Structure formats: C-alpha cells, structure tokens
Amino acid sequence: MDKNKVTGIGNQFVDLIVLSYQGDITLISEYNTQMLFDLLTITGFDPKKVITKAEVCGSGYVPSFKVENAYGDDKYATSLLNALSNMVISGRRDYHKDKQSLAEDINEAIRKVIPLEPIKLTPYGDMLCEEDIRVQVNNPDFVLHAKHIQDSDLLRYSSIGKHQRCGSILDLRDVSESYNVITCRSCYLRLPITKEIKTYGELREATTWFKIKQVKKSRCRSDNGSYAIP
Numbered sequence: 001m002d003k004n005k006v007t008g009i010g011n012q013f014v015d016l017i018v019l020s021y022q023g024d025i026t027l028i029s030e031y032n033t034q035m036l037f038d039l040l041t042i043t044g045f046d047p048k049k050v051i052t053k054a055e056v057c058g059s060g061y062v063p064s065f066k067v068e069n070a071y072g073d074d075k076y077a078t079s080l081l082n083a084l085s086n087m088v089i090s091g092r093r094d095y096h097k098d099k100q101s102l103a104e105d106i107n108e109a110i111r112k113v114i115p116l117e118p119i120k121l122t123p124y125g126d127m128l129c130e131e132d133i134r135v136q137v138n139n140p141d142f143v144l145h146a147k148h149i150q151d152s153d154l155l156r157y158s159s160i161g162k163h164q165r166c167g168s169i170l171d172l173r174d175v176s177e178s179y180n181v182i183t184c185r186s187c188y189l190r191l192p193i194t195k196e197i198k199t200y201g202e203l204r205e206a207t208t209w210f211k212i213k214q215v216k217k218s219r220c221r222s223d224n225g226s227y228a229i230p
C-alpha cells in the first residue's frame with residue numbers, strides 16, 4: 001500500500017464532501033470520479049460504475065453514492081463511500097472539525113479497511129490472502145468496522161487466511177520444536193516455516209528472502225525443486 005496515495009485520496013474525498021455539502025452539487029457528478037475509483041480499488045473493491053447524487057438535508061446537501069461492479073449493485077462498496085461521507089458531514093456539523101482534521105479521520109478509516117496485501121508463499125505463485133470482506137461482516141452497514149489483517153498481526157494457530165485461486169482455508173499448525181507448517185484444507189499445500197516467523201509481515205519478509213535465494217540457486221544451477229523457508 002502506498003501511504004502517500006491514501007493521504008491524497010483522503011484529502012480529496014473531504015474536499016468533495018465539504019464542497020458538495022455547501023451546495024456546489026455539480027462537483028458531485030463531475031469531479032473526482034477517478035479518486036472514488038482509486039479509493040474503492042485500494043480498499044479491495046472492483047468498481048465498474050459510481051453513481052453520485054446529492055439530496056437537500058437541513059441547511060446543506062448530503063451527497064450519496066451507489067457503486068456497481070461487474071455483477072450489479074455492490075452494497076459493501078456503496079456502504080463504504082456513504083459511511084465515509086457521513087463521517088465527514090457529522091465531523092464538520094457536530095464537532096466543527098476543520099478540513100485537516102477531517103482528512104486525518106478519513107485517511108485513518110481508509111487505512112483500516114485496506115485488505116492484507118497478498119503474500120507470495122512459494123515460487124510457484126501460491127498466495128496467502130485475506131478472506132473476502134463479505135465473510136467478515138454480514139451487514140454492509142458495518143463495512144467500515146470490518147477487521148482486516150495487518151502485517152503487524154500475529155500468525156495464530158488455525159486459520160490464517162485464504163489460499164488465493166484455490167479458494168480454501170490456510171491453517172498454521174504446530175509440528176515441531178522449531179517449525180510450524182502452513183497447510184491448505186483443500187489442495188494439501190504444506191509449507192514449513194520457522195517458528196521465528198511470528199507475524200504476517202515477517203512471513204512476507206521470509207518469502208522475499210526465499211525469492212532472493214531462488215534467484216541465486218537458479219544462477220548456480222543447483223535448484224532441485226525442493227524448498228523450505230528457513
């Protein structure tokens with residue numbers, strides 16, 4: 001994730017909501033469409049269309065969004081944009097926050113809903129990713145509060161994520177004094193990892209190291225096809 005990009009999106013999003021609330025509703029339909037697509041993409045959605053409108057409410061205009069993906073309405077993406085919009089409006093109206101403070105709130109909220117960047121586990125392209133956000137929250141209204149995996153999170157025994165493409169659950173199992181294994185419940189992937197690897201970030205680092213090792217091995221032509229992350 002590019003943190004600077006999140007900051008840019010948060011600032012633009014606040015500008016859009018504040019300006020539209022003040023009555024410049026033309027901005028809602030014509031301005032910042034790319035920013036809305038970027039916001040949704042970075043938070044794990046695949047939008048095809050974002051429909052925006054503004055309705056009179058009290059002394060201002062409340063912008064609302066509707067997102068469509070390749071299959072039709074995306075209730076979760078729609079909820080996310082509307083929840084962020086409400087956060088800006090209530091922060092300004094009820095707490096008299098300035099734009100800078102609102103932008104910090106939005107950036108923080110966006111960072112929390114960014115799914116784990118998939119981790120490449122093997123040189124064959126096996127990827128560990130987060131389970132679908134729709135599994136984590138049954139109600140789209142709570143999309144802003146879904147618990148996403150961070151690189152700093154501990155790897156715990158039992159389920160640690162999803163085997164991308166295969167689609168099944170990956171488990172971490174305790175098998176010896178110095179090694180754990182990552183196993184897939186469906187395709188029987190079995191990957192030993194040292195117990196020194198305790199977080200998702202450390203697992204990412206270890207597999208990065210492994211990729212370097214693979215390059216060196218192929219250069220000296222000693223790759224026998226077996227592997228294990230030390």
Ligand SMILES: [Zn+2]
Pocket residue numbers: 163166167168184185186187188189
């Ligand atoms: Zn699998």
